[in-house]
Amino acid sequence: MDKPVVPAVDPIELASALASVGPICDRCLGRRLAGLSSGLLNRERGQALRAASGASAAAHETTCWVCQGTFLRAGEWAGKAVQLVAEHEFATFLFGVHLSPRQEAVAEFLDERYPSPWAEPFKRDANRELGKAFEQLLVERGRAATVNFERPDVQFTVDLETGAVALTVAPVFFYGRYRKLVRGIPQTHWPCRSCRGRGCAGCEGTGKQYPTSVEELVLPAFLSATGGTGGHLHGAGREDVDARMLGRGRPFVVEVKEPRIRTLDLDAMAREVNAAADGKVEVLDLRSGTTDLVARVKEEHADKKYRARVEFGAAVSEGGFQGALADLVGEIEQRTPVRVRHRRADLVRRRSVHEVSGRLVSPTEAEVEILCGGGLYVKELISGDEGATQPNLASLLGVPAKVVELDVLDVLDQF
Numbered sequence: 001m002d003k004p005v006v007p008a009v010d011p012i013e014l015a016s017a018l019a020s021v022g023p024i025c026d027r028c029l030g031r032r033l034a035g036l037s038s039g040l041l042n043r044e045r046g047q048a049l050r051a052a053s054g055a056s057a058a059a060h061e062t063t064c065w066v067c068q069g070t071f072l073r074a075g076e077w078a079g080k081a082v083q084l085v086a087e088h089e090f091a092t093f094l095f096g097v098h099l100s101p102r103q104e105a106v107a108e109f110l111d112e113r114y115p116s117p118w119a120e121p122f123k124r125d126a127n128r129e130l131g132k133a134f135e136q137l138l139v140e141r142g143r144a145a146t147v148n149f150e151r152p153d154v155q156f157t158v159d160l161e162t163g164a165v166a167l168t169v170a171p172v173f174f175y176g177r178y179r180k181l182v183r184g185i186p187q188t189h190w191p192c193r194s195c196r197g198r199g200c201a202g203c204e205g206t207g208k209q210y211p212t213s214v215e216e217l218v219l220p221a222f223l224s225a226t227g228g229t230g231g232h233l234h235g236a237g238r239e240d241v242d243a244r245m246l247g248r249g250r251p252f253v254v255e256v257k258e259p260r261i262r263t264l265d266l267d268a269m270a271r272e273v274n275a276a277a278d279g280k281v282e283v284l285d286l287r288s289g290t291t292d293l294v295a296r297v298k299e300e301h302a303d304k305k306y307r308a309r310v311e312f313g314a315a316v317s318e319g320g321f322q323g324a325l326a327d328l329v330g331e332i333e334q335r336t337p338v339r340v341r342h343r344r345a346d347l348v349r350r351r352s353v354h355e356v357s358g359r360l361v362s363p364t365e366a367e368v369e370i371l372c373g374g375g376l377y378v379k380e381l382i383s384g385d386e387g388a389t390q391p392n393l394a395s396l397l398g399v400p401a402k403v404v405e406l407d408v409l410d411v412l413d414q415f
Contacts, residue, residue, distance in 0.1 A: 020055075025058055186238075
């Protein structure tokens with residue numbers, strides 16, 4: 001493909017033409033040809049171009065037809081930003097500006113009438129100057145931070161027309177694992193099925209289906225320590241409400257919104273969470289996380305190991321029981337269980353069972369351990385779910401079977 005033809009531009013002629021439009025300051029003159037040379041400030045570049053082109057003397061920034069003194073207020077706006085984050089911990093920052101309608105019109109006029117392949121956008125110059133002024137004010141207050149263009153801890157937006165400065169604080173993330181030691185607790189807040197969270201007689205006005213959750217037991221300590229305004233617990237999958245999560249625990253990430261403090265003593269946090277949870281939940285292996293980790297945790301489909309206590313509708317023999325367990329190993333075709341079809345797509349999925357072992361506690365009771373791929377519904381592997389899961393333990397034995405207690409023994413993740 002042929003490269004587009006770029007009209008030749010003489011920088012000296014362009015500088016002279018810009019100066020002839022009206023009074024222009026050295027900064028704005030130099031910014032229009034910023035890519036022409038490196039190592040110079042826009043003001044220094046403008047001075048050199050002005051001298052080379054023989055243009056009239058530089059205008060004061062307040063009378064410049066391009067900026068009209070905008071950059072003279074950088075220190076004022078940076079000061080507002082410093083005040084906004086006076087009680088915030090942060091290591092990185094970024095400034096952004098909203099141009100006034102006039103500034104947008106001037107930028108459009110310059111691009112149409114005086115196109116330059118070396119021009120730097122007005123916004124970029126303004127953002128840089130605001131950042132420099134902000135850094136200097138921080139130094140004067142014994143603080144330090146650096147610009148981050150990707151994921152700054154704090155970000156400021158300056159409206160150049162009104163002078164308003166808005167603050168956006170990035171969330172902070174903490175990775176860990178949780179153990180759920182009792183049954184009857186969901187992973188996250190579960191609105192009441194009857195009133196959908198509004199509060200009713202059935203939920204005693206709480207708006208919740210269950211009195212608490214792993215999230216509600218873990219999150220408050222993080223909110224208190226960081227001064228955050230809210231947050232979420234993101235888990236690597238989730239166990240059933242009536243199942244325990246034992247062993248090394250399930251990976252999770254706590255996200256705290258608008259934190260004032262970003263660095264915590266995580267050993268102390270674990271002790272605080274565990275004490276407040278009072279034996280219901282434990283957290284361990286806490287460490288700082290990132291926003292990328294949320295996606296990784298939520299997308300993790302790790303193998304899992306389960307222990308199920310099973311009841312049969314009729315007596316089974318030891319030989320028949322062991323033979324049925326052996327036949328469960330391999331590929332499983334599992335239609336979305338009846339119990340979750342109201343909230344999940346009704347599909348047939350292929351899952352894997354890697355290992356199964358078990359023992360009969362009585363002719364009608366057994367304990368079964370299953371190592372399987374992520375996404376397998378273990379209760380339905382036992383019961384068959386009206387034939388929706390094939391093979392299943394009930395059909396292999398020829399008697400009804402159901403899980404009466406389920407524990408997750410391990411999540412074999414890669415974290």
